[in-house]
Amino acid sequence: FTVIELGWYFDTSDSRLTNPVGCVHQAVFVSMVTSLALVTATVTAIRLVTEGIHIFLVDALEGKGRNSFGEQTCVNVPGSWRCEPKEAQKIKPVFQHLVLGFALLFLVLGIWGFIKLVKKRRKIIRKRMFFKRNGGLLLKQQLTTREGGNVETSKIFSSKDLEKATDNFNKNRVLGQGGQGTVYKGMLVDGRIVAVKRSKVLDEDKVEEFINELGVLSQINHRNVVKLMGCCLETEVPILVYEHIPNGDLFKRLHDDSDDYTMTWDVRLRIAVEIAGALAYLHSAASTPVYHRDVKTTNILLDEKYRAKVSDFGTSRSINVDQTHLTTLVAGTFGYLDPEYFQTSQFTDKSDVYSFGVVLVELITGEKPFSVMRPEENRGLASHFIEAMKQNRVLDIVDSRIKEDCKLEQVLAVAKLARRCLSLKGKKRPNMREVSIELERIRSSPEDLEVHIEEEDEEEPPWKSTWMILGAST
Numbered sequence: 182f183t184v185i186e187l188g189w190y191f192d193t194s195d196s197r198l199t200n201p202v203g204c205v206h207q208a209v210f211v212s213m214v215t216s217l218a219l220v221t222a223t224v225t226a227i228r229l230v231t232e233g234i235h236i237f238l239v240d241a242l243e244g245k246g247r248n249s250f251g252e253q254t255c256v257n258v259p260g261s262w263r264c265e266p267k268e269a270q271k272i273k274p275v276f277q278h279l280v281l282g283f284a285l286l287f288l289v290l291g292i293w294g295f296i297k298l299v300k301k302r303r304k305i306i307r308k309r310m311f312f313k314r315n316g317g318l319l320l321k322q323q324l325t326t327r328e329g330g331n332v333e334t335s336k337i338f339s340s341k342d343l344e345k346a347t348d349n350f351n352k353n354r355v356l357g358q359g360g361q362g363t364v365y366k367g368m369l370v371d372g373r374i375v376a377v378k379r380s381k382v383l384d385e386d387k388v389e390e391f392i393n394e395l396g397v398l399s400q401i402n403h404r405n406v407v408k409l410m411g412c413c414l415e416t417e418v419p420i421l422v423y424e425h426i427p428n429g430d431l432f433k434r435l436h437d438d439s440d441d442y443t444m445t446w447d448v449r450l451r452i453a454v455e456i457a458g459a460l461a462y463l464h465s466a467a468s469t470p471v472y473h474r475d476v477k478t479t480n481i482l483l484d485e486k487y488r489a490k491v492s493d494f495g496t497s498r499s500i501n502v503d504q505t506h507l508t509t510l511v512a513g514t515f516g517y518l519d520p521e522y523f524q525t526s527q528f529t530d531k532s533d534v535y536s537f538g539v540v541l542v543e544l545i546t547g548e549k550p551f552s553v554m555r556p557e558e559n560r561g562l563a564s565h566f567i568e569a570m571k572q573n574r575v576l577d578i579v580d581s582r583i584k585e586d587c588k589l590e591q592v593l594a595v596a597k598l599a600r601r602c603l604s605l606k607g608k609k610r611p612n613m614r615e616v617s618i619e620l621e622r623i624r625s626s627p628e629d630l631e632v633h634i635e636e637e638d639e640e641e642p643p644w645k646s647t648w649m650i651l652g653a654s655t
């Protein structure tokens with residue numbers, strides 16, 4: 182190697198130089214080669230111009246005014262030079278940014294997926310907890326061990342099935358609301374229309390009792406009883422699934438003036454026969470006797486042919502033979518409530534009979550079970566009817582919509598039967614089987630009826646005055 186040392190002087194008086202420039206010593210190392218021409222070709226040429234000093238680094242080999250230093254390319258510019266990254270290095274940062282962007286995207290998606298997975302897992306655990314707490318394992322055991330168990334009539338639905346069937350329990354699907362819960366209209370995946378009842382509350386200490394009742398009700402198969410198709414136990418409160426009955430309840434048909442369907446006497450008598458037959462079946466013909474405990478016209482539904490269907494077994498109880506049911510909390514609807522049950526808290530099959538007697542009076546009179554428009558002592562329909570029977574003026578309270586077309590003998594015979602059902606003492610009331618047989622006879626043989634209304638004096642129980650005061654103040 183040889184060292185060439187050049188001493189340069191820059192004239193700073195030139196106005197074109199914005200910054201002062203001093204002396205600079207440049208040491209250039211040139212590789213000594215055998216050929217001087219080669220040395221000349223590789224040495225940087227320096228040209229001095231009288232108008233000023235311009236330094237150009239000329240690449241003698243390439244002739245492009247560029248020199249490569251490491252991973253950069255340097256370019257001459259007047260009075261200086263500029264070094265730029267090579268083309269490949271320009272692309273590299275862009276690629277790095279893309280990789281970083283995709284990494285961040287995958288990280289966000291991963292976190293979102295993980296959170297969703299955790300929520301899904303928690304939801305599954307929650308459903309399993311509710312299923313276990315609501316007696317799902319007990320019900321499954323009953324369904325698998327019960328002889329003659331029918332899978333179709335004892336199905337356990339998932340919460341996802343019912344959410345899909347009711348459009349996530351859309352308010353537009355509500356069929357009705359009551360003290361025990363809300364009923365939604367739904368459609369199962371197989372196209373069947375169902376009524377989905379979402380109950381409000383279930384005491385944890387009554388879960389086993391609820392499952393036992395559910396098992397009993399799932400076995401009921403009667404043409405005039407709304408069929409319980411199954412249940413869902415994956416929610417906080419169990420959801421019941423019934424067959425859907427399209428024409429609403431009997432209360433609306435009797436008391437809604439805008440209803441275009443004419444409830445003739447023949448239709449009303451047929452409905453009474455169907456209800457009585459259903460209750461008689463529940464009380465005696467079912468494998469385990471079932472007491473409804475809330476018989477009323479709002480719980481009597483009408484299908485597409487206006488056939489009666491007894492529904493809403495939310496307060497019902499299955500009872501062993503020769504056993505009455507003692508409760509600490511009276512359940513039922515005032516106006517239909519058995520006064521003896523109200524006073525003693527002891528529910529029997531005769532309590533359902535009393536409530537059915539009120540339904541019979543509704544069918545005869547077309548009046549509501551309770552009304553403030555009646556005198557204070559007779560605001561309840563039962564007491565109003567009994568008073569009319571005592572005064573022998575039953576025909577005065579017969580519904581004007583049926584009075585002209587009805588057979589008065591039938592009406593009077595049903596009124597006499599209703600009076601027996603409304604006896605204050607349960608022992609004097611007929612059972613539902615006797616009521617059903619009597620109504621069948623009245624309907625099938627109207628010409629053989631000879632009715633004499635004779636009001637028997639009934640010994641008043643000691644609690645009657647309390648019951649009358651309560652009825653007047655309600």
